[in-house]
Amino acid sequence: MFASGNGSNVEEICRFFEQDLSVTVVAVLTNNLNAGVIQRVKQFGLKAEVFNKADFTEGGLLKKVIDLKPDLIVLAGFLWKIGNDWVNTFPNKIINIHPALLPKYGGKGMYGHHVHKAVKANGERVTGITIHYVNEAYDEGAIIFQEEVQLTDEDRVEDIAKKVHTLEHRHFPSVIDQLLKKESNEV
Numbered sequence: 001m002f003a004s005g006n007g008s009n010v011e012e013i014c015r016f017f018e019q020d021l022s023v024t025v026v027a028v029l030t031n032n033l034n035a036g037v038i039q040r041v042k043q044f045g046l047k048a049e050v051f052n053k054a055d056f057t058e059g060g061l062l063k064k065v066i067d068l069k070p071d072l073i074v075l076a077g078f079l080w081k082i083g084n085d086w087v088n089t090f091p092n093k094i095i096n097i098h099p100a101l102l103p104k105y106g107g108k109g110m111y112g113h114h115v116h117k118a119v120k121a122n123g124e125r126v127t128g129i130t131i132h133y134v135n136e137a138y139d140e141g142a143i144i145f146q147e148e149v150q151l152t153d154e155d156r157v158e159d160i161a162k163k164v165h166t167l168e169h170r171h172f173p174s175v176i177d178q179l180l181k182k183e184s185n186e187v
């Protein structure tokens with residue numbers, strides 16, 4: 001799993017699979033030395049590894065991850081663009097969660113609070129989450145799962161964020177579970 005910040009999704013995913021001996025989190029990777037995810041995963045006996053831009057873009061980290069032989073690479077609040085070297089090495093094996101109903105509110109600069117602010121500014125009555133495969137184009141890979149949540153005029157940006165996070169925590173672990181089990185049935 002890759003995360004850049006708080007790591008609440010990573011935490012929920014770790015908790016979901018804690019008792020499932022068929023699924024192992026082989027690595028938690030972050031580009032941010034101060035990311036909350038580093039503390040959050042300790043309770044699961046995991047140590048997050050911090051990497052820098054050169055590790056990520058010059059092949060060092062890619063080689064490490066190849067050696068781990070992951071069935072799935074999960075981006076859970078990871079904010080760097082995934083390079084083509086990663087996409088080509090792991091076609092249909094990298095998934096991302098986006099805090100809106102793509103294709104709306106996607107693309108460069110549309111992450112976290114920026115998304116919720118734009119949703120509020122446009123007076124949207126509905127927002128939601130999208131889980132999708134990662135391809136060369138930012139936020140444009142094939143959609144795996146979406147879920148909506150209703151908004152009211154009273155919802156502040158923080159309320160929208162909270163509603164979306166609740167949806168993410170409810171669905172992301174089980175979508176990952178289904179993808180992993182589907183894959184093992186196909187082998």
Ligand code: GAR
Pocket residue numbers: 003005006007008009010076077078079097098099110111112164165168
């Ligand atoms: C999540 O809401 C996720 O959808 C979003 O970052 C948040 C991370 O929260 N991702 C993006 O905006 C990617 N474009 P978390 O660190 O608490 O899991």
